[in-house]
Amino acid sequence: xxxxxxxxxxxxxxxxxxxxxxxxxxxxxxxxxxxxxxxxxxxxxxxxxxxxxxxxxxxxxxxxxxxxxxxxxxxxxxxxxxxxxxxxxxxxxxxxxxxxxxxxxxxxxxxxxxxxxxxxxxxxxxxxxxxxxxxxxxxxxxxxxxxxxxxxxxxxxxxxxxxxxxxxxxxxxxxxxxxxxxxxxxxxxxxxxxxxxxxxxxxx
Amino acid sequence: xxxxxxxxxxxxxxxxxxxxxxxxxxxxxxxxxxxxxxxxxxxxxxxxxxxxxxxxxxxxxxxxxxxxxxxxxxxxxxxxxxxxxxxxxxxxxxxxxxxxxxxxxxxxxxxxxxxxxxxxxxxxxxxxxxxxxxxxxxxxxxxxxxxxxxxxxxxxxxxxxxxxxxxxxxxxxxxxxxxxxxxxxxxxxxxxxxxxxxxxxxxxxxxxxxxxxxxxxxxxxxxxxxxxxxxxxxxxxxxxxxxxxxxxxxxxxx
Numbered sequence: 001x002x003x004x005x006x007x008x009x010x011x012x013x014x015x016x017x018x019x020x021x022x023x024x025x026x027x028x029x030x031x032x033x034x035x036x037x038x039x040x041x042x043x044x045x046x047x048x049x050x051x052x053x054x055x056x057x058x059x060x061x062x063x064x065x066x067x068x069x070x071x072x073x074x075x076x077x078x079x080x081x082x083x084x085x086x087x088x089x090x091x092x093x094x095x096x097x098x099x100x101x102x103x104x105x106x107x108x109x110x111x112x113x114x115x116x117x118x119x120x121x122x123x124x125x126x127x128x129x130x131x132x133x134x135x136x137x138x139x140x141x142x143x144x145x146x147x148x149x150x151x152x153x154x155x156x157x158x159x160x161x162x163x164x165x166x167x168x169x170x171x172x173x174x175x176x177x178x179x180x181x182x183x184x185x186x187x188x189x190x191x192x193x194x195x196x197x198x199x200x201x202x203x204x
Numbered sequence: 205x206x207x208x209x210x211x212x213x214x215x216x217x218x219x220x221x222x223x224x225x226x227x228x229x230x231x232x233x234x235x236x237x238x239x240x241x242x243x244x245x246x247x248x249x250x251x252x253x254x255x256x257x258x259x260x261x262x263x264x265x266x267x268x269x270x271x272x273x274x275x276x277x278x279x280x281x282x283x284x285x286x287x288x289x290x291x292x293x294x295x296x297x298x299x300x301x302x303x304x305x306x307x308x309x310x311x312x313x314x315x316x317x318x319x320x321x322x323x324x325x326x327x328x329x330x331x332x333x334x335x336x337x338x339x340x341x342x343x344x345x346x347x348x349x350x351x352x353x354x355x356x357x358x359x360x361x362x363x364x365x366x367x368x369x370x371x372x373x374x375x376x377x378x379x380x381x382x383x384x385x386x387x388x389x390x391x392x393x394x395x396x397x398x399x400x401x402x403x404x405x406x407x408x409x410x411x412x413x414x415x416x417x418x419x420x421x422x423x424x425x426x427x428x429x430x431x432x433x434x435x436x437x438x439x440x441x442x443x444x445x446x447x448x449x450x451x452x453x454x455x456x457x458x
Contacts, residue, residue: 004220004257004259004265004308005222005259005306005307005308006259006260006261006306007258007259007260007296007301007305007306007307008302008305008306009296009300009301009305010258010259010260010266010296010300010307011260011264012258012260012264012265012266012292024257024265024267025267026266026267026268026292032428032452032453033428033432033452034452035450035452036316036317036449036450037435037445037446037448037449037450038435038436038438038439038445038448038450039432039435039436040445082269083255083267083268083269119445120446149428149432183316184316186315187314187315187316188313188314188315200255201217201218201313203216203217203218204217204218
């Protein structure tokens, strides 16, 4: 921070600092969309969510089976690496704790997770970052079913990491060891992505 | 969407570099280009972006991402910025900034929405408004490197006055360039306008774009509703989602 050149004439908005906004972020009221390719078509009849231990299937749910699992409401702030943050967003979904329990697991079989999505997108997260109510497979946003462009019918939600970790159109959580970098992580983004430590890009 | 096209080794931390405004170019009433001197700039590929950081005299900082408009071989970095209502950073860059002013940037960022002349297949670019900026880097690169791939740009603007890079695009699409440019104006056209006047739709995309069998590489950039609609329509027309790369900006309108 020290030594940054002053941008002559720049005053900023002067809106004060909000202790809930990580460094380098600004608040938005809308909900920007960022995806690398087209939004995949939704077909709930063929929708599946699965857990794999490496290459071995652990559990799989159809849309109806998934909706029959215990549901959780979550009110959280979300932070995108492109510097927008959004406060007090409301989600409904099934926590990863619940999924593990439904699969008959007491703990993650491997220390890392690679999330796989419709369209081929992947992202990696340490398994413990998904536990203890910190993450869910979300299917409702602000009381309405999740829009396809925001990842509907269901997306991973890991609000304490930059939002590219909250993979849209999620289909499979694969437990792996060692960690496997996902799509953006292979493309120069940070392996972990903590907004409070500004872990935006590889090397940050 | 393969993640292997640009695998990156573990990189050093991206440094904030000081950029000094060398030249200011008014592109349209609401859009300006800033040509920057950035000592230490490591180079970029067409389609990549940078993070810009402004610092106020009281230490307040604001940070945003902007696409690079210049081709990699040009001896400067050009950013083209649209003034957004309430845009804290864009109003400075597209309004206040003058030659000699300084701010910071770091990059290049993004290894996915990029094009290099060694990629085969025709190039189909679809832009809405300032979404043309990273596509302009691609077109400039294609021209400078004399890349042989045929290219088509379909560019949706609000009005004739809002067409960014209008004169330069005309020049780039000159005889023998292999580049065709189609404009559509969504909020009224001047007298004598012979281009399209409606939002980009399936008819326009199939008529103007390359046939799916030619496996064009498609880059779509613009406001979210346009990108959503265009990408979905292209997929419905038979283009492989793997060949459609998208970049979106702005509010979703909901």
